[in-house]
Each structure stands twice: as structure tokens, then as C-alpha cells.
Amino acid sequence: MERHQFTNSRNSMNQMMKPEKTKSPVYATFPGFSGLGCCIALPWNRRSLLFFAIVLVTALPLEARQTDPRTWTKTSSSTSVLLPPEYRPPEPQTRVFQKGEFKLTLYSRKFATGDMVYAEIEPVLAPGQKMSEELKRKLGLNQLKYNGLQVKLVERPWGLRGLFAIYPHQKENGWLGWTYPLKQKSATGEETGFESTRLQVHITKFPVYTSELKLGKYSNVQTYEKPGVAERIKRERELKNKAFASREDNYIKDKLAHPRDLHKITSPFYVTRVTYRYEIKNGKKIKHPPKRYVHKGLDLRGWVGHPVFAMAPGKVVLSRELFFEGGFVLLDHGNGIKSGYMHLSELKAKEGQIVEAGDLIAKAGATGMVTAAHLHLSIWVNGYPVDPLSLLSLPVRY
Known part of the structure; x- marks a missing residue:
């Protein structure tokens, strides 16, 4: 895997980061890191250098793993689950x-x-x-x-x-x-x-977020008044309703799969969120009351281009680019069970295709209503949302 290489030599690092001779305050420039997509200037001292190094390592999106780290794991006497190394x-x-x-x-x-x-x-x-x-x-x-x-x-x-x-x-x-x-x-x-x-069931106390989530153009209420937008949303709603009305027979057997090749939850299932809303009038931003909604899925870490896999066998009933969901793949696993994968940058699965657990169906992205690249994952059972990861604990046999 190709990565940015950092020298261990203090002299060579100091030479590379040598500050320009300017009037106080002194700033250092950092050439050669155009992948950040921005210019960075920091006060020249050891603390700033350390801060920059941490920001650089965490900000640069990692390349997709060149070898598949997932392994088939027996979770019961009859069930196998394809898992990344970070999750059991x-x-x-x-x-x-x-x-x-x-x-x-x-x-x-x-x-x-x-x-x-x-x-x-x-x-x-x-x-x-x-x-x-x-x-x-x-x-x-x-x-x-x-x-x-x-x-x-x-x-x-x-x-x-x-x-x-x-x-x-x-x-x-x-x-x-x-x-x-x-x-x-x-x-x-x-x-x-x-x-x-x-x-008897345990009543889950789902998280409630109070900070307002800024969603770019989707926070601007005037976005939905633009020509063609309302018509597109209506057209896509009908398309989704038709796909969700699909009633396939059972596809699930005794094999399941995690949808990613790494495991990191970035937003939990069924959390209540608050979205920032505004409009522009006479060149000024006018804030609207925030909107509360429930996140009926799970967000997993996934940089643009990283693989997304089917959680279970099923039929692809929708594979399209949509206004809110961005790249969206919907699988019908039969008997009222469906899984959805959103904000995808590339759609690999074709509508009508039959896929198996662990098959590559798409690549993660930052399309649709997002703040950053990730995989939004949902599972519905007869129309009711469930935590998708709860499926992987079940000892399904065939």
C-alpha cells in the first residue's frame, strides 16, 4: 500500500519544514501535501509541528486495503459470518x-x-x-x-x-x-x-443529540424550491415505494457478512438528531427552527472508494443515485427483510441481480445528504427498522 513517507531524521525534517524569513509572527509552509485539499499555515514551533502531524495523519483518507482482511468465522455450529478483524x-x-x-x-x-x-x-x-x-x-x-x-x-x-x-x-x-x-x-x-x-425485552435508551447538524445545501430550505427538485423528490419517492413493496421468498441461509472490511461506528442506530435550517433573504442568512428526526440506521466509517458488501443473500431491487440517499442499493432478502446501503460513490450491483453474503455491491462515498464520507446502513423487517449489527449475532441455519 502506498502511503506518504515520513523521515525519522530530525535534521531532514527541520530542513523540510524550515520557516520562511518573514516578519513576526513566523509561519512555516508545508509543501507537497496537496491531497489535503487546503492550504495550511501554522506558527513555527514544536507544538505546532506536532499538531500538524496529528491533523495530517487523521485527515488524509486511507487508501482501500489492497488485501481483503475479512475472514469467515463460525459463530454457531451452523452459522458462518464474514467479519473484519476489528469486530466480533x-x-x-x-x-x-x-x-x-x-x-x-x-x-x-x-x-x-x-x-x-x-x-x-x-x-x-x-x-x-x-x-x-x-x-x-x-x-x-x-x-x-x-x-x-x-x-x-x-x-x-x-x-x-x-x-x-x-x-x-x-x-x-x-x-x-x-x-x-x-x-x-x-x-x-x-x-x-x-x-x-x-x-420480556430490554427497553433501549437511544441517544439524543442536541447540537445542530449542518448539512450544506440540504440545510437551506430554498434548495427544495428550486425548479425540478420537488418533482425529483416525488419521482424518487414513488421509485422507493415500489422497491420496498417487493416481496421475495427467503434468500437468507446460514452465511452472513459485515458490510465493511473494517469496523468503526460513527453514528449509532436510532439516535435523535437535530438539523440546522436556514434561508437567504436580501443577502442575509435567516435561521429557521431546527428539525428533529430519528436516524433509522447505522453509520459506519467508509472513505470514498472503500468497499461495501452485502450482509446477506438477496435480490437487488434498487440501485440508483437519489437526491437524499445519494448512491443507494436496496436488497430484498425475502420474507419482508431488506437492507439498504446509502451515500455510495459507485454502484456495483445491478437491479435484478442475486447476490450472496459478502459480495461487493458498491463503494462508500459522500453522495446525497451527508457531512462527510461514510456508509449509512439500514435493515428493515416488515417495514420496521432494526439495528443492522443485531443480525450478525443470530445463529441462522439452513
Whole structure:
């Protein structure tokens, strides 16, 4: 990897940074660093030199890694996750319920608001016992609901599996409804029973930011009054609505992936933000009341041109440059689960393409409504946002 080279020789460094002979105060010039995109002049002393060195190292965007540092890691007996070296997902918590001949097992990172939950339903078998044809028939009678919404269950040779969300806006424990097969028909001929259980969840205290976020032209309310802008926003809203209405069958199997080749959260999930707003009148900036909104995703560090990967298998239902999102890729993973990747500088995935976990789908950037380059990552379960990283803790099997 090519990097700026710094000499360890104090004499050669002093020679390079030798100040020009001017009147007091004395300033030093720093040639050869046009990559900063600005001119820098600092008072010439050791403290200033140290400050400049720190600013230079942290300000220069790193080049993309030339070798992929990610490794496939077994996170359960049946699940593999492609991870950068800086991150390991927490082990999931487990809740187990049993009714008659069947067992329901739930897994979640913390069973907290904003988390995804993975559910498995399987028959209770003795060691070495195989599932009989009668148990296979009864397996299909199982149904699962969370807070009244049906959880889509996928049948596998060993049982059923499904995914659902603990809503981030939830303020109390959830309701879990399980329709399960009875061992024998009831006196009235019923084959199933119903169990409603209060699912205890941890109520997450999401951060609230009070400082106003300046978003360049997007903070100027007059931006949206320019010719064609309102029409573009409306047109793109219809495009997104169509993409989000996609209802693909299950693609998720037993492999998942972190969306970056490094891990650094720059803005957490579901934080409340305040945006700066203004307009220009008679050459003067007139401040408007700030606007509060919830950040329904997660921001990860990603410089322009750095790789972005699919978190799970799925179909590309949208890959476009949009007004707010910038470069935007939307994947449908089936059964109401979608992931979105925003502010991209380059779109690699094509609409209609099927991708696997860990496939390169785009490159990070600073397009759309941003303050700097990064990856905005979102996952929705039946339209509800969840913390995307909670997916990586789940022991999905296929």
C-alpha cells in the first residue's frame, strides 16, 4: 500500500519544514501535501509541528486495503459470518418454550428494542429418533406472531425458522403468540392450541443529540424550491415505494457478512438528531427552527472508494443515485427483510441481480445528504427498522 513517507531524521525534517524569513509572527509552509485539499499555515514551533502531524495523519483518507482482511468465522455450529478483524458479534441470548411435541427457541443479541430475533420451531425428538411423517404434517400447523403480526416461517428438513423485529419504538414487553399442534385432537376436534406469552425485552435508551447538524445545501430550505427538485423528490419517492413493496421468498441461509472490511461506528442506530435550517433573504442568512428526526440506521466509517458488501443473500431491487440517499442499493432478502446501503460513490450491483453474503455491491462515498464520507446502513423487517449489527449475532441455519 502506498502511503506518504515520513523521515525519522530530525535534521531532514527541520530542513523540510524550515520557516520562511518573514516578519513576526513566523509561519512555516508545508509543501507537497496537496491531497489535503487546503492550504495550511501554522506558527513555527514544536507544538505546532506536532499538531500538524496529528491533523495530517487523521485527515488524509486511507487508501482501500489492497488485501481483503475479512475472514469467515463460525459463530454457531451452523452459522458462518464474514467479519473484519476489528469486530466480533456478541453471542446471542436464548429463550426456550415447549408445548406438546414441539419446541420454540428464540435467539437475539440482547432481546432489546431495535434487535432482530431468530426463531426455530422443531419437534422434540429422543436421541437418534427421526421425524415421522405425522410430525412433519403437524410441523406445518405451527404459526407464530409477534405483537399481532404474522412471522413468516420457512420449512426446513429439521423444522421451521423465521425472523422478526423487536420494534425500536416499543415501550413495554412484547406479545408472542404461538399456535402449536396438540398431541391429540381436542374433544371438539381441534388440532391446535394457542399460547400467548409476554416476551420480556430490554427497553433501549437511544441517544439524543442536541447540537445542530449542518448539512450544506440540504440545510437551506430554498434548495427544495428550486425548479425540478420537488418533482425529483416525488419521482424518487414513488421509485422507493415500489422497491420496498417487493416481496421475495427467503434468500437468507446460514452465511452472513459485515458490510465493511473494517469496523468503526460513527453514528449509532436510532439516535435523535437535530438539523440546522436556514434561508437567504436580501443577502442575509435567516435561521429557521431546527428539525428533529430519528436516524433509522447505522453509520459506519467508509472513505470514498472503500468497499461495501452485502450482509446477506438477496435480490437487488434498487440501485440508483437519489437526491437524499445519494448512491443507494436496496436488497430484498425475502420474507419482508431488506437492507439498504446509502451515500455510495459507485454502484456495483445491478437491479435484478442475486447476490450472496459478502459480495461487493458498491463503494462508500459522500453522495446525497451527508457531512462527510461514510456508509449509512439500514435493515428493515416488515417495514420496521432494526439495528443492522443485531443480525450478525443470530445463529441462522439452513
